[in-house]
Amino acid sequence: MSNIISTIDFNSTTTCNQSNPTHQTHPHNPMDTTTAGKPSNGHRLVFLPLPYQGHVSPMLQLANILHSKGFSITILHTLFNSPNPTNYPHFTFLPIPGTGDELHSLIDLKNILRLLNYINADLVDPIRVCLNRLMLEEDGVACLITDVHWFGTQSVADDLILPRIVHRTSNISSFRSFVAPVLLRDKGSVRGCDEEVKSEASVSRLEPLKDKDLPKFLPNDPEGKYKILELTVKGIKQARALIWNTFKELEEHELEALSQDFPNPHFLIGPFHKFFPASSSSLLTQDQESLSWLDKHPPNSVLYVSFGSLVRVEESQFLEIAWGLANSKQPFLWVVRPGSVEGSEWLECLPDGFLERIVEGRGYIVKWAPQQDVLAHPATGGFWTHSGWNSTLESICEGVPMICSPSFGDQLLNARYVSDVWKIGVKLENGFERGEIQSAIKKVMADEEGLEFRNKIVNIKGKVNFCLKKGGSSYSSLEDLVNYILSF
Numbered sequence: 001m002s003n004i005i006s007t008i009d010f011n012s013t014t015t016c017n018q019s020n021p022t023h024q025t026h027p028h029n030p031m032d033t034t035t036a037g038k039p040s041n042g043h044r045l046v047f048l049p050l051p052y053q054g055h056v057s058p059m060l061q062l063a064n065i066l067h068s069k070g071f072s073i074t075i076l077h078t079l080f081n082s083p084n085p086t087n088y089p090h091f092t093f094l095p096i097p098g099t100g101d102e103l104h105s106l107i108d109l110k111n112i113l114r115l116l117n118y119i120n121a122d123l124v125d126p127i128r129v130c131l132n133r134l135m136l137e138e139d140g141v142a143c144l145i146t147d148v149h150w151f152g153t154q155s156v157a158d159d160l161i162l163p164r165i166v167h168r169t170s171n172i173s174s175f176r177s178f179v180a181p182v183l184l185r186d187k188g189s190v191r192g193c194d195e196e197v198k199s200e201a202s203v204s205r206l207e208p209l210k211d212k213d214l215p216k217f218l219p220n221d222p223e224g225k226y227k228i229l230e231l232t233v234k235g236i237k238q239a240r241a242l243i244w245n246t247f248k249e250l251e252e253h254e255l256e257a258l259s260q261d262f263p264n265p266h267f268l269i270g271p272f273h274k275f276f277p278a279s280s281s282s283l284l285t286q287d288q289e290s291l292s293w294l295d296k297h298p299p300n301s302v303l304y305v306s307f308g309s310l311v312r313v314e315e316s317q318f319l320e321i322a323w324g325l326a327n328s329k330q331p332f333l334w335v336v337r338p339g340s341v342e343g344s345e346w347l348e349c350l351p352d353g354f355l356e357r358i359v360e361g362r363g364y365i366v367k368w369a370p371q372q373d374v375l376a377h378p379a380t381g382g383f384w385t386h387s388g389w390n391s392t393l394e395s396i397c398e399g400v401p402m403i404c405s406p407s408f409g410d411q412l413l414n415a416r417y418v419s420d421v422w423k424i425g426v427k428l429e430n431g432f433e434r435g436e437i438q439s440a441i442k443k444v445m446a447d448e449e450g451l452e453f454r455n456k457i458v459n460i461k462g463k464v465n466f467c468l469k470k471g472g473s474s475y476s477s478l479e480d481l482v483n484y485i486l487s488f
């Protein structure tokens, strides 16, 4: 039984090595028991993730889940921010040529429109060549599964007569707001994405969202954003189905509403990361010392602070965060990603003596943490987060109440749902302000209200455990997805 890691040399004329076709079981995989409708080994799925941490992680988790169902997996990926193949010896990796330097120069979020235009125009032909080649191999390709943002690949799939399914890495609630500008304009509303609205008013048809929650980025190019959104919506409607990293019990009503505009089949099979123990899809090195540091603290006493892989803050905001943490008197584990503070490499802008007086003893600062393990640690009592969907879902799965500081895109919606709908945390409504931060930390970590958040989130955590078991909603939806792919 060979266990070949095959990062394919695109220019090589030899046939690429196929990953180990043997179905690999995992001791913690709750889905391993199924055999009904299982594909014959070698049935291949090709995945195409967007090269950001928050998109690569769930896509690789999804690939792992479908691999556990007997499919063989090829990951088509960009050279920049490429996943580490050694963590996935059971997959085949195929880099898209010419996706290093150009992509690197566009990866900053302020270039997101240019990046999306680039990958959906310039990269379409290289992707067509890759897919064509894979289809000619003995295994063929059963289905292409792309991030929704690769809308340009729909025409390639159509030309090659290859079924395409899309994966949206956020949840359904925030997706409704993400596509709202296009859907509202289609329905004759003048409200577009070109208005930077700060109003508290509810958005009609999208309650409980407030105007100020609607995604806003790139105010400098509203029509460019609208065009991209329009193409994304079109690409999703043309896809065979959507796969969601969420679960029915959390978003049943939102799914009903969404299905009116997107009648494609929807498969809610999350939370992906719970299918396996904490996985190694991290693109950065995780500081494992964080866990030994947590070991020294009593249950529910530590506030974990992390703003994900993309958010950047101004120096003044960073100082408010630091003083908010200092004044709270609460122990904290704080992830400060290098480069995440404008104008600083790492911690240089902290006031003199801050590290010695405040951090030592009560705090621990790292560059990147093993987040899933940190959230599962008994000492972790709260999570101050940017409300990225992966972070939010990971917190829900471990029953850790949240303080939300959303920055852009789906984060605003996730935060609104955490505070106003699921009521499992608070949202900092005025950005980073040390007084508000201090009282939010007290509320979540020490007050009666924090206990209520904890009870509610622990209750949802129970539903997660149930939905993954045989007969549960995600378990059944995964069965349906496998059978659906086999029906192509």
Ligand code: UDX
Residues within 6 Å of the ligand: 052, 053, 054, 055, 057, 169, 170, 282, 286, 306, 307, 308, 309, 310, 311, 335, 367, 368, 369, 370, 371, 372, 387, 388, 389, 390, 391, 392, 394, 408, 409, 410, 411
């Ligand atoms: C991006 C967007 O910002 C987010 O809004 C969207 O929902 C997904 O894409 P990101 O900012 O990275 O993602 O946030 P998030 O979705 O929360 O994903 C972060 C991932 O990195 C999580 O899986 C988390 O476990 C991991 N992480 C984070 C670590 O492993 N260590 C850390 O220190 C911080």
